Amino acid sequence: MSHNTRCFAPEQKxxxxxxxEIAVLRLLAxxxxxxxxxxxxxxxxxTVRxxxxxxxxxxGAKSVAQLLSLVTKNGYI
Structure with a gap:
């Protein structure tokens, strides 16, 4: 995976x-x-941290749960 590649959500926020980073999100989920x-x-x-x-x-997420909620709602995972 490329370190410089950026992925954008369907509903960009x-x-x-x-x-x-997306791989980390998916595994956290x-x-x-x-x-x-x-x-x-x-x-x-x-590195994961x-x-x-x-x-x-x-x-602006204050917890892993909030981070996962935000990225799920915005189509990242």
């Missing part, structure tokens, strides 16, 4: 996420823990 996500994506747990934190900051 001003957020853009990389393919890697599947109930995976950060360590499981890192293992599956072949990256460090710190950084991606999640960036998406939370971009959306």
């Amino acid at each position: 001003g957020f853009s996420f990389s393919e890697n 599947d109930g995976k823990r950060e360590a499981q996500i890192a293992d599956q994506l072949g990256c460090k747990i710190e 950084a991606r999640r934190n960036r998406m939370s900051a971009a959306t």
